[in-house]
Amino acid sequence: MSTLARPEFLLPPAAYRTEAWLERERTAFFDRGWRLVADATALTEPGAYVAADVGRSPLLLVRGADGVLRGFHNMCRHRGMALASGCGQFATNIGCPYHQWRFGLDGALRIVPQRSDQFPDLVLDDWGLLPASVGEWEGMVFANPDPAATPLRDVLGDLPTHIGSYRPGLLTQVAAVDIEGAFNWKLFVENHIDVYHLWYLHEETLGDFDHPKFEHWQLGRNWASYEPLRRADLAASRLTQGTEPIGHIDDRDRLGIGAHMVFPNLLMATAAEFFVTYAVFPVTPERSRIELRIRAEAGADPDALVAAARSFIDEDVNACEQVQRVMGSSAFAVGPLAVEHEAPITVFQRHLLTELGDA
């Protein structure tokens, strides 16, 4: 459990409102960060692909004929055309729709139309697709535009050993919902790691849980937490009433919930019935998109699970939008923070400033 003698709110209002600050964040970490881009089942067959933007970079993930999952910049090496969108299946090569340069599933340039006439000096080996990094964890595929990125497993660090008995890879992604709101992305992260608000903002939705027994762990830049139900007889908690619990988790997880964070923006929540990721991304300085992905037992009712997750996420979104509104006031100021329950906010902001070179 982390306690700071004097937790402080370290960021200025401009960090939540200005394009200049967001541009620094894009450059410092979003353009070179890991993003959860797909469920692994979308990329099992040779030739299967998923296209997704990470930061400002369109990327393309392709399962090769050799079974290897590779990441590329989704950019033809000729004019920079995006090679594909969405997800699907390539046959034997990746063709650019603009001028039909064709690349192998391994990214090597294979065919340039009219090459001898129009590109007499071109050496195919020089123009393979630019590589990007890929990583897989528990059935979830991540991508990073930087081919020399810190490996995903190092970014996750000790977090995988702090999610209890959950094995997300044994679950099925049953729902994918994007939620937009009028708030800076950091407000949503800070709200997620704020223990203090559980008693009040979520008085109804998370009222079955025993907040005084809330445990949390600062794992380098990441963060994990757990709290039990107030009484075991609340097992059919109001949170996910009517949905089937996950079969493989132990009693501790069946009778509690978790909330975790992979720095800077990948949030997770666990309950007896689901393992949820919800990464939050900046759209503008004052607008963000939450990518909610729900993993549960195959056949679980996605509508019920989305409703359960949104019961508390919508409360958080609403709170963040209210804070964003007042941040525009010249009188805006943050007072003292709770020494234990809000300490993770200070730690998060400290790491963020370090990333920006402002530590």
Added chain:
Amino acid sequence: MTTIDTRSTWMLPARAYHDTSWYEREQRDLFERTWTLVAYVSDLAGNAEVVAPIGRERVTVRRTDDGSIAASWFEGHPSPSSPGGPRRCAVAVWAGMVFAHLDPATAPPFDDWFGDVPSEAWSGRFPWDDLVEIGRIRYPLACNWKLYIENHVDVYHLWFLHETSLGMFDHHGLTWASSGPHWACAETLRPGLERTRPSLRPIEPISDVESTTLRANFIWPNVPMTTSSTTVNTYQVVPTGPTTCELDLRIRAMPGGVLDDGLRTQVHGILVGEDGWACEQLQRTIGSPWFEVGPLAQRHERPVMLFQQNVLEALR
């Protein structure tokens, strides 16, 4: 076919396609210092006025009492009560189109600037005055205006992006040429093939060669112009922001021609569904810190380089 041995290369940085300060420089130093298509003569019947952008300014085009065409603007103050009154533009007319330049004192003579554009070799011989506008459509696009021009002057993409829609033309026989910053190209129908446009009748009189020719010209800085046996089209690419533009398509044909659903679909398919889509895809990738362009086709994409050189020259 123009044969050039020099290597073709991409000249512009990625920020030229999304940076606000670059966009503002273009508005000021490129668009406000060149001749621009501002109206069609047919727009000016009676007392009609046309207000058109030249860079950051808005030019009003109208007929004067003596029947001539005039254009004027108010520097930074779009009000008739502005100090100093309206400023007069230099004006020129060709093929039913009105061109204006903000500053008659520094404008190059239109005929000099226009170079070979009006020649028969360049634009064909069309009965310009007999044509009527059968449709005007504006298409907003999420791409920088230069991407659309570069696509227009890129010969290499014809085989692939337009494999079906323009497959009836003989791209291998295509010829192109430059005149100042302007560009022209022409290709003919492949033997035995035709392009059907049932709602239009052939333009007359034109030569036999012209009746099987598709011209895709470019009038600097932002007017692609195509001619065929049935239509004369311009689709001015009007910048509306660093990453957005609007095509202002104007279709002329013989009187009685109709812009029916078939023709509308055909035109939209090529200009927006294919070319516009490609440009919007390029705009997506061009914002990546990893964006880069590789080698260009030495002849087929050389016009892209020439256009970019002219952009850089205008901004120098």
